[in-house]
Every structure is written in structure tokens, then in C-alpha cells.
Amino acid sequence: xxxxxxHPSRVICKSGTSVKIECRSLDFQAxxxxxxxxxxxxxxxxxxxxxxxxxxxxEQGVEKDKFLxxxxxxxxxxxxxxxxxxxxxxxxxxxxxxxxxDSYEQYFGPGTRxxxx
Amino acid sequence: xxxxxxPTSMDCAEGRAANLPCNHSTISGNEYVYWxxxxxxxxxxxxxxxxxxxxxxxxASLIITxxxxxxxxxxxxxxxxxxxxxxxxxxxxxxxxxxxxKGTKLSVIP
Numbered sequence: 001x002x003x004x005x006x007h008p009s010r011v012i013c014k015s016g017t018s019v020k021i022e023c024r025s026l027d028f029q030a031x032x033x034x035x036x037x038x039x040x041x042x043x044x045x046x047x048x049x050x051x052x053x054x055x056x057x058x059e060q061g062v063e064k065d066k067f068l069x070x071x072x073x074x075x076x077x078x079x080x081x082x083x084x085x086x087x088x089x090x091x092x093x094x095x096x097x098x099x100x101x102d103s104y105e106q107y108f109g110p111g112t113r114x115x116x117x
Numbered sequence: 118x119x120x121x122x123x124p125t126s127m128d129c130a131e132g133r134a135a136n137l138p139c140n141h142s143t144i145s146g147n148e149y150v151y152w153x154x155x156x157x158x159x160x161x162x163x164x165x166x167x168x169x170x171x172x173x174x175x176x177a178s179l180i181i182t183x184x185x186x187x188x189x190x191x192x193x194x195x196x197x198x199x200x201x202x203x204x205x206x207x208x209x210x211x212x213x214x215x216x217x218x219k220g221t222k223l224s225v226i227p
Contacts, residue, residue: 004160032213043204044161044217093160097213106215108153108160 003027004096006109013116018082021112023094029074030096034106035067038091050077074099084116118216119144119207126222129199135192137221139205142186147210150181152190154201155220161204164190195225 003026013019023033032051036044048064050056050071058064068080077096081088091113095106122140129135141150149168153161165172165179167188172179178191192199204220 006160034214036217043219044155046214046216049214091158095160095215105163106213108162111158111160113158 002098002105002107004030004094004107004109006092006094006112008112009110010113011115013084013114015085015116016083018080019084019114020078020080021092021094021114023077023079023096023109025075025096025098025107028096028107029099030077031074031099032097033071033077034095034097035069035077035079036093036095038093038111044093047079081114084114086116089114089116118209118212118214119148121205121207121218123203123205123218123221125219126224128224128226129192129195131197131225131227132194135190135195135199135223135225137190137192137203137205137223138187139190140187141205141207144185144207145209148207149210150179150185150188151206151208151215152177152179153204153206153215153217154199155204156198156201161217164203195223197225197227199223200225 005024007022035047038044047062048056048058050069056069071077093111095108151166152164155161167179181188202220
């Protein structure tokens with residue numbers, strides 16, 4: 001149980017275009033979903049936290065107009081990178097927290113490798 | 118959340134126990150110690166967590182010192198598939214955010 005999927009696993013896009021990444025909790029309802037970014041040879045950095053039905057909370061230094069997050073249901077969150085540039089190339093990972101008051105566990109997706117050319 | 122310190126890298130022979138240390142000298146009483154690992158180009162995988170007692174599951178054992186200022190993750194019989202970056206994270210009881218440090222890159226050698 002507690003499986004999180006991401007789609008696509010890899011995406012290449014041209015500079016200036018937008019790309020959407022989906023994060024789904026497959027066998028549980030997720031109250032909260034998190035989006036992380038990981039540059040090569042670096043650790044995961046939290047970008048934003050989203051709760052179903054409300055606006056995402058972005059970490060300092062993350063542009064909310066560039067990284068649009070939508071958490072429209074308890075099983076789906078999307079991250080849209082708008083007007084992508086080569087410096088946005090990174091590994092994007094989502095995680096989800098189960099809709100339980102007694103659980104603080106996060107389950108991670110497999111990640112999406114974004115390359116902007 | 119308390120800061121954790123881990124060695125940058127470690128090697129372990131296949132079949133031997135891998136002991137990964139973590140220092141969390143400023144941990145507070147309600148902070149749990151969590152361990153995750155990340156195999157190359159994959160999302161992090163939960164391993165184990167504990168508060169003050171030692172814990173064991175099918176993947177690993179977690180030994181926490183009595184003063185809780187450090188802990189050791191033990192993989193009893195390391196395999197090549199255990200090669201990964203291992204993250205030790207201190208997380209408050211009421212917090213659901215995880216702050217990843219640099220972790221320890223464990224290389225299991227045949």
C-alpha cells in the first residue's frame with residue numbers, strides 16, 4: 001500500500017514552453033502533497049506544500065507564478081513549470097501524506113526528470 | 118527540526134553489516150529520528166524511525182543512544198542493491214515536513 005506515482009517519468013521541453021507533472025496517490029487519500037526539487041549531486045529541497053482544495057504554500061525563494069501547483073482532489077496534485085528555462089532542468093519529486101489524523105508519514109513518488117533545451 | 122550530521126560517504130563489503138552513524142546533538146525531546154534512502158534517480162524510500170527506543174524492521178535496525186544525541190542505522194547484511202544515499206532526519210512529533218541534508222552515500226562493494 002501507500003504508493004505514489006508520477007507522470008511523466010522523463011520530459012524534455014524547449015525553453016519558453018510549459019510542462020505539467022502529475023503526482024497521484026494510488027491507494028490512499030492524500031491530505032497534503034509536497035513538491036521537491038533535486039539538482040545533480042545535491043539533496044532534495046522542498047519547493048511547496050499543498051493541501052487539497054487550498055492554495056499551495058511555497059518555500060522562500062520559489063516563484064509561485066513560475067511553479068503552479070494545483071491539488072484539486074485527494075489523490076492528484078499537479079506541478080506546472082511555466083516558461084521553462086534550462087536552469088529549471090532538475091529532478092522533481094512529489095510526496096503525499098495520508099488523510100489520517102494520526103499519521104505524519106510521507107510517501108514519495110519515483111520522480112520526474114525535466115530537461116529544458 | 119534539529120540539524121543532523123552524517124559522514125559524506127562510506128563503503129561496505131557485500132554481506133557484511135553496514136553501520137551508518139548520525140549525529141543529532143541538538144535534538145529535542147519530541148523529535149523523532151527518521152531514516153530514508155534514495156537509490157540513484159529514484160524517489161526517497163522510508164526505512165525506519167524511532168524516538169528513544171531501539172527499533173527493528175525487515176529492512177534495518179535503528180540504535181539510538183541513551184542521551185539521544187546520536188543514532189546508528191544498521192543494515193545487517195548489505196547487498197549491492199543497498200547502494201544509495203542514506204538520509205537521517207530529525208522531525209518534530211507534530212510536524213509533517215522533512216528537511217533533507219546531504220546524507221551518506223553508501224557504496225556496497227562486491
